Amino acid sequence: MTRYILQRLALLPALMLVYSFVIFVIIQAPPGDFLTHYVATLASSGSSISMEQMEALRASYGLDQPFIVQYWLWLKHLVVGDMGLSLEYQRPNAELIGEQLAATIALALFSFVLTWAIAVPAGIWCATHQRSFVDHLLTIVNYVGVATPNFMLALVLMWVGFAWFDISVTGLFSEAYVDAPWSFARVIDMLAHMWLPALVLAIAGTARLTRIMRANLLDELNKPYVTTARAKGLSEWTLVLRYPVRLALNPLVSTIGWYLPALFSGSLIVATVMNLPNIGPLLLRALINQDMYLAGGILLIYSFLTIIGTLLSDVLLALIDPRIRMES
Numbered sequence: 001m002t003r004y005i006l007q008r009l010a011l012l013p014a015l016m017l018v019y020s021f022v023i024f025v026i027i028q029a030p031p032g033d034f035l036t037h038y039v040a041t042l043a044s045s046g047s048s049i050s051m052e053q054m055e056a057l058r059a060s061y062g063l064d065q066p067f068i069v070q071y072w073l074w075l076k077h078l079v080v081g082d083m084g085l086s087l088e089y090q091r092p093n094a095e096l097i098g099e100q101l102a103a104t105i106a107l108a109l110f111s112f113v114l115t116w117a118i119a120v121p122a123g124i125w126c127a128t129h130q131r132s133f134v135d136h137l138l139t140i141v142n143y144v145g146v147a148t149p150n151f152m153l154a155l156v157l158m159w160v161g162f163a164w165f166d167i168s169v170t171g172l173f174s175e176a177y178v179d180a181p182w183s184f185a186r187v188i189d190m191l192a193h194m195w196l197p198a199l200v201l202a203i204a205g206t207a208r209l210t211r212i213m214r215a216n217l218l219d220e221l222n223k224p225y226v227t228t229a230r231a232k233g234l235s236e237w238t239l240v241l242r243y244p245v246r247l248a249l250n251p252l253v254s255t256i257g258w259y260l261p262a263l264f265s266g267s268l269i270v271a272t273v274m275n276l277p278n279i280g281p282l283l284l285r286a287l288i289n290q291d292m293y294l295a296g297g298i299l300l301i302y303s304f305l306t307i308i309g310t311l312l313s314d315v316l317l318a319l320i321d322p323r324i325r326m327e328s
Helices: 002-010 012-028 034-044 051-061 067-079 093-128 133-147 150-165 184-221 224-231 236-242 244-248 250-254 256-265 268-273 279-288 292-320
Strands: none
Touching: 002 012, 002 292, 012 067, 012 292, 034 051, 067 292, 093 133, 093 184, 093 236, 093 244, 093 250, 093 256, 093 279, 093 292, 133 184, 150 184, 150 268, 184 244, 184 250, 184 268, 224 236, 236 244, 244 250, 250 256, 250 292, 256 292, 268 279, 279 292
């Protein structure tokens, strides 16, 4: 296992190099650049800049260089840990991302734990109590959860909170703690506000994972080894939890590779609707304004999380299922 993990980690630099090039191609694909958008914004507000000023800005930002030169300069800075300067904010990208990082990680972990803490037990219960009232009820709830867009659910909850309880459910902090430095009181305030956004982000994933867990466990419960274990006198719950559940978890564990970066972005539309201070809205603004170095840095983080998440999935699959071997 150790050798397999080291081999996968050794491939990480090459994969990140490929991803960095693909990302840079994608963010350069739209017509125009940051200055084109900036000039259009100035024109809409009745202002303008001269052609000489625009060319000077283009040269200072390095936008007058060929594509491959721009990519090489960006890559050279990334290798030494410099994510570059945001063209819009005129601040280091690492600093901008770092300001959103703590809240983003906390919300992602909270949503991930909530999803699995609900989905796995619910799937096990539905499979072991097939066609019961609870099974039918959870089936209906799961279908509604999958069919309802998260941003619509967020809007409904925001309306209910404001209209019925006269409270605001946007953001992760009270007004007094929005710009306050990190402290124990600010962490407590964040946790008090985090449960609702985490629930909104977790609902669709919970509904899907519950159905997957139920279907896989039902398939395992009908296999001969389960009948043999019952014949040997194992109690029902000991049998279910020791063997079929471990095998039924395989498809769920394999989803961590794409689920981790999706949670990290905080579901872009939900984060925008609920005014969540995470990296998702920052990426959206960078893409709209063609702030290519900020957008590229965030997308590179998502690529890194996908690689790490996939490796974590493979390792966990080998640990929970002895039939899977990473090495000969």
